[in-house]
Amino acid sequence: MNGQEQIIATDPGSDSRFFSWFYELSPKERRTFWSCKIGYALDAMDTQFLSFVIPTLIATWGITKGDAGLIGTVTLLTSALGGWLAGILSDRIGRVKTLQLTILWFAFFTVLCGLAQNYHQLLIARGLMGFGMGGEWTAGAILIGEVIRAKDRGKAVGMVQAGWAVGWAMSAILYALMFSLLPAEIAWRSLFLLGVLPAIFVIFIRRFVDEPEVFVEQKRKQDSGAAQASFAEIFSPDMISTTLRAVLLTTGAQGGYYAITTWLPTFLKTERHLTVLGTGGYLAMVILGSYIGYIVSAFLTDRLGRKKNFILFALGSMSIAWTYTHLPVTDSVMLLLGFPLGFFTAGVFSGMGAFLTELFPTRIRGSGQGFCYNMGRAIGSLFPFLIGWASQDMSLGYAIGIFAAMAYGVMIIAALTLPETRGKQLEA
Template identity: 50%
Template structure:
């Protein structure tokens, strides 16, 4: 008997009650198609990822204040992001295994509690070293939440609408980012910087409320859960490296590395770039970020639609090129043209987010049910860890090149992503089992 996991072949999403087929036409047909339980799962995953984003961005938005408080150089501040993303690889891989072994919902709650607790702990850090440790531990939960939540919803979604459904989940990242930017603007406007950065981290306790909702209302997709429980190789790291899946795993890691290397370079350093090199105030920085984030939100939704229309690989290729071009344009705006900086913030946010919209569906469709959590958790988060080298490189290069010049390094990641697609199959229309 073959030890290689069988390829996905049959639907796993929960059909609506009593076998009814809902009308999936119209702008929100994809949401109706999920059915009542699927929509509750969507709400839980959307909220979890939004708050995951909020907790993540408490650090980049507080970076200037932190640097001044602890007397850090650019390399040390870049290390915050690197340790978060590297440890998130461990957290994501472990969460994927846990999701395959005990279920998606239980794993989701564990990840949310983990990132919330350690985000709050960061606000109590007495020194740089302690903050670095707490931030690393926050990465354990941060790494696992998206993979688990995306799989939970993917197993409810239909093949026809999976791209836009997961794109909508991905858009919650922009919601959390926007909320963090608003809170940052308020907190830093009214509090001294030495206290404001701590308050930012303390507000990371918000996800505790979400756990109560998930515990009471969200359940795994029944057919997928049944398929997972009966498998002998569920949650197995060795299974995703067997001949049938080895190629997929390697190229999916490379794809994740490229896209996330480019993205986290921008997410980490754009606030610092705006404040230090463009001379913007706290209020103006927050305003520019809202414009960037608005583009990101629309980009997630648009990318989700296009990944169903164009296919997973074409969508990623399109926005890889556009993202690289946007970085080059954004970082070469002449001094004094801050109005143009504002205008270009929208397409920058749009492109660097639209590329992510296909990830939830693409990675879910590459793996069979029994190792879907393991495969998606490992590839996405290993890519995140390797991609974490990019923000650190920018930090060290910023001292000689300037932050704006060093940000161009992030464009290289998108080229790497395009190369990785040559080793992966197109999965649009694939049913999940």
């Protein structure tokens, strides 16, 4: 090897058996895979608890919907900053150590949410929890992306990403269990207190998961006198174009996701007067669609390539947004539409971790990946506000459609301009 990162040829036909790659992994690679996947599922579980207890908090503490919405916005913004900082930290102290720290962080502050005595204490605890929530994705995505070989990287990282749907389902099940066994004023606290469970998982990571060899080699070179990389290098003349286009890609994906998932339930309930949205069946369809969307997209990102897969799922997300906001639907049709909604809006993220891993060299991979994904999250979090503002002068459904189309359009343009990285061999 000449020390440069290269593109190696891959045969798409060799990927025909989706799970064959997993059986070829070494024990070390399998431990890393499961650690990242379970860690991401536990991250999602702790994160999703809030969405289930908001009605109880409104009834118990008398807070407004605006107060509840502020908690969600603050969490998104702190998670964006946390993901950015975790990327920088992972380049300094290592991917595995950063993963452990972020899991302990969000577990600790999730427990504090359950101990909060008033709205402001909950707002602060939840905001601090966001730092770990965003940081865990960054550290885990880099770790699994560097461990898995090039031809299977998209599938592996996508399967890890699918852990989000698993954690979402876990939070729904625990919510149903706690609220069926305990009074509501105690059940919501018990749910957050269960957020301590991820901290126990850190023991496994600490004992069985090692740093990727490509990162260890990079650190060895730096320790022997090679130039130390800095976060600012992602804005150097050689990298700034890639960095900015990657930010546009992630902004489009996350802006579109927030545009649809934040306002769509309100639109369907207030303007279409549908009742199925509040049922467990509809939620189950969305979660199932999300999980299958992650898996199918994970396969296709290695099969079709990163760029084509992004464009395919972006177009699918645009189509489902148009269908929801323009076609007349009944409760039964809406129940079925929950599946493609989850499938496309979640599947669009499946190849993101592998793609960002491949765009940046090892010495600044954490900094680049952490900044691009989480800057996109921060900008994308503005879309719900913009839709609410625009809906004062136009119908809510029209505003959702416009902003979703804009977001996914930006994503498609960014994907077309970025290089195809499928099969990229990572070298120190």
